[in-house]
Amino acid sequence: MVDVPALVEQAREGRPRAVARLISLVEGASPQLREVMAALAPLTGGAYVVGLTGSPGVGKSTSTSALVSAYRRMGKRVGVLAVDPSSPFSGGALLGDRVRMSEHASDPGVYIRSMATRGHLGGLAWAAPQAIRVLDAAGCDVILVETVGVGQSEVEIASQADTSVVLLAPGMGDGIQAAKAGILEIGDVYVVNKADRDGADATARELNHMLGLGEARAAGDWRPPIVKTVAARGEGTDEVVEALEKHRAWMEERGVLSDRRRRRAAHEVETIAVTALRERIGDLRGDRRLAALAERVVDGSLDPYAAADELVEGLTNGS
């Protein structure tokens, strides 16, 4: 058994191995998962969670790394969670191919974690939010959640953030691809990366048009900005941070941030509840209680509905 309170204390003190260990406990659905989550709860709520999504090749990893650098210059502690819903391989501090991230690997103010969610019980839905809670409780000021692929899972993860960043790069098909994947709707901030390439302005215009950003909006509505960057050279990154902070301030002023967090928490609780009920349903088969109830249905002393009630009752009482 892991000494959870000690581990949480070490994570609060900024020890990367304690943070990594806590995320592993969460990922592995350890028997101590509930103890970990209960210990973390009072420590959460301080982090600003930013989701980054976009088609492969737009430079998500490079952009994430540039954002880490920018926030570090501001003295913030930063957590990075790179979620890959298509891979069964989790863990470590670094993905093998994330060369750009390696510059932050030795920085004690940065936690980097890759998480594969394909093999997870009940899908990825519950795992990523729990890892975010660990990073939050460990004192990260900003958590960047980068999804590796593009699809419904990525959209779901990104839309659970406080602020969602959608990345694009020049190229005709890109905007359409993003639109198909359903990620265009979720952006609070849009980034056209690789802005030194031909077609960057065209992509920004196309995006502006697709989002109807030129149209009139009600006063006080958020108008998602489009920021051009060359993340590999760090160009435009400060403007992205500025856009993020503006969105955050806008959300705080209007109570949108707490609304989003309540919705996110409701979704999280619902997902855990559904997963728990499904597991219990799966456990029904081969249950001795079920056999005993079936016996009573056969001899006519119990009807099947009353038997089902007893079964559900027994399941949910955990007896």
Add this chain to the structure above:
Amino acid sequence: MVDVPALVEQAREGRPRAVARLISLVEGASPQLREVMAALAPLTGGAYVVGLTGSPGVGKSTSTSALVSAYRRMGKRVGVLAVDPSSPFSGGALLGDRVRMSEHASDPGVYIRSMATRGHLGGLAWAAPQAIRVLDAAGCDVILVETVGVGQSEVEIASQADTSVVLLAPGMGDGIQAAKAGILEIGDVYVVNKADRDGADATARELNHMLGLGEARAAGDWRPPIVKTVAARGEGTDEVVEALEKHRAWMEERGVLSDRRRRRAAHEVETIAVTALRERIGDLRGDRRLAALAERVVDGSLDPYAAADELVEGLTNGS
């Protein structure tokens, strides 16, 4: 509100309208469904349930009608449940196209009911067994459950019977079609109908080969018989009844009948429990309790797992 005890009493006395009304209450998932099932439970267990399945065109309806006549000659009360999982139209005493059945329509010793299950909550799985319970409680000695189509749903319904009859008719493709649909494995008795046509012997041989009926079996094992019939002329029907009664006696001697009924009841209870839990999961969204729990997760006074526990607890207590 329906006077359930009075209705059950009338059904016991053999009034067809009371039987029909009870089945309608069951089919429509009436709020009184549970009251009906509780009232029926002590009255069930007397009926012998025979499932009939086979590809379209093999003469299921004609064979069912011939079996009804044979059992009526023996003085038995007979219930017929024709289940069509692909149709949303239920009800009445007769399917429009079941001309052969109409000869039994005025016989007070026969209940005929067609049941469409496509539109049913949670699929057909729970509806047919409940209708069988009504017919059982109403005093039917034999219940013939005929499935209209051929597919996984039909296999499931047929395999829930005490004895499963698989029907075939001459024609090369037929055995293969049946094998594909998975109905070959479930037969306790096989019937090659339309045996006056060319190829009947070949179909019987093919079936014998596919089932490995020529191979040695352990003493006491059931060896499914293959009976040839011309149902439209009533030829071979007595032999089918004989095969059914032999199978029933074999099952009773070895305790197989009560085993099957326990399995059937367990399946039934499980299906009802799963349906109930799924409905509750669906009710989660928009629940005010969920919103209140989410609020506590956001302010850190509760972790999401503890919140999910409270939610599940609340759901299953029905509070």
